[in-house]
Amino acid sequence: MGGRNWLILGILACLIAFSSxxxxxxxxxxxxxxxxxxxxxxxxxxxxxxxLSDLTELFTWxxxxxxxxxxxxxxxxxxxxxxxCLQAFVGVARDPNAIVIAFRGxxxxxxQNWIEDLFWKQLDLNYPGMPDAxxxxxxxxxxxxxxxxxxxxxxxxxxxxxxxxxxxxxxxxSMGGAMAAFCGxxxxxxxxxxxxxxxxxxxxxxxxAAFASYYRQLVPNTIRVTNDHDIVPHLPPYYSYFxxxxxxxxxxxxxxxxxxxxxxxxxxxxxxxxxxxxxTCSRSVTGNSISDHLVYYGVELxxxxxxxxxxxxxxxxxxxxxxxxxGNLILSKDPATPILKxxxxxxxxxxxx
Ligand SMILES: *[C@@H]1O[C@H](CO)[C@@H](O)[C@H](O)[C@H]1NC(C)=O
Ligand SMILES: *[C@@H]1O[C@H](CO)[C@@H](O)[C@H](O)[C@H]1NC(C)=O
Numbered sequence: 001m002g003g004r005n006w007l008i009l010g011i012l013a014c015l016i017a018f019s020s021x022x023x024x025x026x027x028x029x030x031x032x033x034x035x036x037x038x039x040x041x042x043x044x045x046x047x048x049x050x051x052l053s054d055l056t057e058l059f060t061w062x063x064x065x066x067x068x069x070x071x072x073x074x075x076x077x078x079x080x081x082x083x084x085c086l087q088a089f090v091g092v093a094r095d096p097n098a099i100v101i102a103f104r105g106x107x108x109x110x111x112q113n114w115i116e117d118l119f120w121k122q123l124d125l126n127y128p129g130m131p132d133a134x135x136x137x138x139x140x141x142x143x144x145x146x147x148x149x150x151x152x153x154x155x156x157x158x159x160x161x162x163x164x165x166x167x168x169x170x171x172x173x174s175m176g177g178a179m180a181a182f183c184g185x186x187x188x189x190x191x192x193x194x195x196x197x198x199x200x201x202x203x204x205x206x207x208x209a210a211f212a213s214y215y216r217q218l219v220p221n222t223i224r225v226t227n228d229h230d231i232v233p234h235l236p237p238y239y240s241y242f243x244x245x246x247x248x249x250x251x252x253x254x255x256x257x258x259x260x261x262x263x264x265x266x267x268x269x270x271x272x273x274x275x276x277x278x279x280t281c282s283r284s285v286t287g288n289s290i291s292d293h294l295v296y297y298g299v300e301l302x303x304x305x306x307x308x309x310x311x312x313x314x315x316x317x318x319x320x321x322x323x324x325x326x327g328n329l330i331l332s333k334d335p336a337t338p339i340l341k342x343x344x345x346x347x348x349x350x351x352x353x
Contacts (some may be wrong), residue, residue, distance in 0.1 A: 032252045033197070033221045035271050039096060040225055040254075042069045043199045044299045047173040050089055050102040051303045055080065055313035058089065059320065059331050073100070077155035078331040080311055081147040088148050088172075088179070090155035092335065098167040098197075099159045101152055101183060103143075105174030107303050111290060114175075118235040123208055123247065129189070133211035136236070139175065139204075143182040147328040152183065153191065155332070162335045167195045173301040174232055174293065177203030177224070181250070184219045198222040201296045202232045205247035212250040212276050222250065226282040227292045228257045234287030238277060248276060255281040256296070 049058065049065040057063035059078050066073070075091040087104040106114045125140055127133040143149055156168060168187060172180035177200025184198035196219060203224050207215070216222070226233040233253075239246040253272035258265050272278035294302050311329060313321070321331045 033223050035254050041297050043171040044297050045070045046100050046102040047171050048299045048301050050104045053312050056317045059317050076335045077151050079148050079151040080329045082327045084146050090152055098169045101170045103172035103176035103179040105176040121236045130214045133214050135207040139178040139206050143179040151330045159335050169197045171199050173201040178206045188218050201225050202230050202293045204232050204235050205249050209248035212248045215250040224253050226255050227296050229289035230292040231287040232293050251276040253281050
């Protein structure tokens with residue numbers, strides 16, 4: 001990273017440090033999520049896999065990140081919105097026995113650029129049907145106004161027809177976490193799903209305090225995992241001087257950090273309060289680290305290479321695909337059929353966009 005980027009990050013970190021602690025009180029009438037460490041270590045693997053660009057390996061769940069705790073996952077839909085460079089999948093997991101929806105974080109340009117932009121995002125959209133709730137339109141539209149939403153809703157519906165009312169878990173890292181939150185809210189509010197859980201990793205703020213308050217009433221089963229000095233959960237900044245206007249996280253944060261004396265280092269997982277902006281959690285440190293953003297529970301959360309959006313697939317999966325006029329691709333299979341055992345021969349029909 002060049003000196004200029006470090007300088008900018010330094011300035012951002014200072015500004016964040018000055019946006020200090022006075023809380024807007026939110027009503028506390030319902031139970032919040034119970035944090036389950038094992039579930040975190042499983043869901044982070046889905047959030048990591050969705051970054052991969054080989055669609056054949058993802059669709060058949062044979063990718064290098066598709067083993068371990070996620071083995072046996074059955075993908076129902078894999079969606080690539082080429083226009084907006086977004087990717088997500090929906091499938092059914094064995095443990096937890098749940099429908100899992102995973103959203104990719106940004107893949108465009110570089111993580112540094114994306115983080116710099118994040119600093120200036122304005123609260124500029126009224127969340128429909130929630131008076132005074134404001135969100136950032138970019139995150140909102142990434143879920144609501146792209147190929148992703150209809151494909152995801154359709155896959156969830158299909159899965160429910162076969163598997164019944166099992167839990168639905170939405171997950172994602174970074175901007176993918178923001179989209180997972182909007183998805184969890186959408187399923188709850190507009191599709192009467194009752195058993196929705198959301199777990200995000202290194203998620204930025206997405207709305208104001210009024211939004212956070214609605215969100216926590218509607219999707220109480222939400223965990224936002226933040227890692228040590230990860231810069232992204234500190235953005236867009238929280239300005240305590242403008243409590244009605246500023247961005248405000250929804251609960252519940254779980255803050256991962258290390259305490260160490262010389263050679264002894266302990267990993268701590270702190271369950272934070274119900275405010276969403278617990279001053280004793282990640283807010284107690286300066287968010288100045290990109291490397292802390294890219295690894296959660298020891299799992300890498302980034303694409304293999306930073307480059308423009310691309311699709312890599314081969315003719316074997318192409319027959320499961322539909323491409324629209326804009327070039328967006330949806331790979332879809334009937335969840336009633338047994339797990340697809342496609343041989344992923346390295347046939348050279350690869351398609352780079
Ligand atoms: C935590 O999640 C794991 C994985 O889904 C599950 O097996 C376990 O029972 C859960 N623990 C609790 C206490 O709910
Ligand atoms: C959202 O989608 C609608 C309909 O497809 C379109 O008219 C509108 O311009 C989109 N809004 C944004 C901000 O992209």
